[in-house]
Amino acid sequence: MIVAKRKPFEEIKELVSGSKKLLILGCGTCVAVCLAGGEKEVAILASQLKMALTLENQDVEVDELTIERQCDREFIEEANTRVNVDDYDIILSTACGAGVQLVSDVFDHKVVLPALNTTFIGVAEGPGIWTERCRSCGDCVLAETGGICPVTMCAKGLLNGPCGGARYGKCEIDPEKDCAWTLIYNRLKKLGRLDRMEQILPPKRYSVQQYPAKTIHEAYRRRYE
Amino acid sequence: MARSLEEALTSGKFLVAASLDPPKGTDLRHLGKLIKELKGGVDVLGISDNPCAVMYMSPWAVCRLALEQGVEPIMHLTCRDRNRLALQSDLLAAASIGIKNILCVSGDHVKFGDHPDARPSHDIESVHLLEAARALAAGKDMVGNPLAGSPAFCLGATANPEADPLEPQLIKVDKKIKAGASFLVTHPVFNIENLKRFMEHVRQSNIKVLAGVRLLLPEEVPKYRDGTYPGLFVPEDVLEEIDGAGTGTCVEIAGRLLKEIKSANLCDGIHITAPGHEEMILDLF
Numbered sequence: 197m198i199v200a201k202r203k204p205f206e207e208i209k210e211l212v213s214g215s216k217k218l219l220i221l222g223c224g225t226c227v228a229v230c231l232a233g234g235e236k237e238v239a240i241l242a243s244q245l246k247m248a249l250t251l252e253n254q255d256v257e258v259d260e261l262t263i264e265r266q267c268d269r270e271f272i273e274e275a276n277t278r279v280n281v282d283d284y285d286i287i288l289s290t291a292c293g294a295g296v297q298l299v300s301d302v303f304d305h306k307v308v309l310p311a312l313n314t315t316f317i318g319v320a321e322g323p324g325i326w327t328e329r330c331r332s333c334g335d336c337v338l339a340e341t342g343g344i345c346p347v348t349m350c351a352k353g354l355l356n357g358p359c360g361g362a363r364y365g366k367c368e369i370d371p372e373k374d375c376a377w378t379l380i381y382n383r384l385k386k387l388g389r390l391d392r393m394e395q396i397l398p399p400k401r402y403s404v405q406q407y408p409a410k411t412i413h414e415a416y417r418r419r420y421e
Numbered sequence: 422m423a424r425s426l427e428e429a430l431t432s433g434k435f436l437v438a439a440s441l442d443p444p445k446g447t448d449l450r451h452l453g454k455l456i457k458e459l460k461g462g463v464d465v466l467g468i469s470d471n472p473c474a475v476m477y478m479s480p481w482a483v484c485r486l487a488l489e490q491g492v493e494p495i496m497h498l499t500c501r502d503r504n505r506l507a508l509q510s511d512l513l514a515a516a517s518i519g520i521k522n523i524l525c526v527s528g529d530h531v532k533f534g535d536h537p538d539a540r541p542s543h544d545i546e547s548v549h550l551l552e553a554a555r556a557l558a559a560g561k562d563m564v565g566n567p568l569a570g571s572p573a574f575c576l577g578a579t580a581n582p583e584a585d586p587l588e589p590q591l592i593k594v595d596k597k598i599k600a601g602a603s604f605l606v607t608h609p610v611f612n613i614e615n616l617k618r619f620m621e622h623v624r625q626s627n628i629k630v631l632a633g634v635r636l637l638l639p640e641e642v643p644k645y646r647d648g649t650y651p652g653l654f655v656p657e658d659v660l661e662e663i664d665g666a667g668t669g670t671c672v673e674i675a676g677r678l679l680k681e682i683k684s685a686n687l688c689d690g691i692h693i694t695a696p697g698h699e700e701m702i703l704d705l706f
Contacts, residue, residue: 354546360652
């Protein structure tokens with residue numbers, strides 16, 4: 197999932213300052229799971245903004261709407277049947293950066309602003325804690341590394357680690373941080389697949405990464421090409 | 422002209438190597454003086470490449486100075502600061518001015534240095550750099566394009582016999598040997614038993630090993646303890662011996678270790694480092 201964090205409140209307040217009618221548009225998928233931009237967080241942000249802007253003698257009407265997700269046009273377009281987007285002078289999106297951009301595309305005549313900072317692709321380690329696991333490099337080597345990503349987890353992104361700085365299984369940059377390649381070694385040893393670590397993994401193919409990237413499913417090629 | 426490293430490594434003589442850091446600036450006078458003092462006392466001089474991610478002059482310029490003074494240099498080349506294009510370019514440029522010996526390293530993390538906001542490259546790493554240098558020496562760049570003139574290299578890599586766990590390091594060392602390393606320079610060693618264990622494994626190949634010995638100083642003890650120097654794992658008993666000791670004692674301690682390594686007949690030579698105190702290197706003998 198995509199993990200994001202709400203921007204500092206003062207920054208958000210500054211962004212929407214001057215608005216007379218504000219819509220806070222929440223997202224019910226990734227950012228709801230990481231407690232940053234779902235329905236509950238939208239409600240909290242709405243209350244905080246109403247209070248803070250009122251204290252500054254700013255007269256603003258704040259509405260809330262959370263949709264299934266903001267990375268699909270159908271849900272964004274459907275939002276316009278539940279509220280009248282044209283009534284608002286600012287749409288404050290609590291989606292990840294991708295969602296904010298798609299909402300901006302769909303409502304390209306409206307000011308759409310981000311309430312979150314998108315941080316990483318990761319997993320929930322437990323309630324309230326998420327860790328980065330994937331850098332979307334487009335050239336996955338997890339088959340060779342026992343399911344542990346060296347691109348994400350190794351501070352130097354080594355494909356043939358460890359470096360000489362690893363100590364007691366910890367990374368040279370932080371004694372609290374595990375050395376990815378010690379983890380990989382232990383995992384492969386447990387799986388009886390240490391031979392994978394003995395092979396030289398070739399240099400990363402950065403050409404597979406396009407910015408911005410695009411994927412068209414085979415079944416839909418004719419529609420788009 | 423000094424004997425080449427390649428010849429020296431096959432001569433059977435116990436080799437003495439030391440490393441110097443280039444200047445942070447354009448003034449090469451101090452380096453020139455050090456090189457002159459060390460000439461005759463060392464068989465080969467390593468010139469580091471932004472060690473600990475601190476910005477210094479590029480090592481090729483100091484290697485050229487060493488060559489001019491009749492001293493055989495090893496140019497360190499780190500993958501942290503350049504992508505695969507620039508690394509190959511630098512290898513060709515180095516070869517064109519007579520630099521043959523290359524120590525291929527991935528590089529200390531940028532956080533240790535004086536430019537912590539720099540974006541590290543790590544486009545490729547030490548294993549790939551060895552393969553790339555080997556490819557250049559065979560007349561092609563790393564994607565197979567033919568070269569107009571190819572270099573001749575003696576390629577080296579690093580390893581850490583003090584690593585714990587050691588097994589992942591040994592797997593990595595095997596890869597470096599497979600990729601083209603013909604000599605290894607180890608991180609500083611403190612425990613002969615760890616060196617023995619390391620050598621038992623690498624002796625299976627024909628790789629030549631220069632064991633690292635570092636001059637430790639009492640004022641640096643807190644830094645040795647808190648991991649300021651990546652890859653430097655000083656045991657507590659050594660830290661206690663160094664702490665509060667005089668410089669002479671510290672030189673004796675390093676010298677004692679050097680002699681122990683030499684008389685144990687475990688490896689092919691020694692690689693001495695004494696950052697900031699290179700003038701003391703010959704005192705270790």
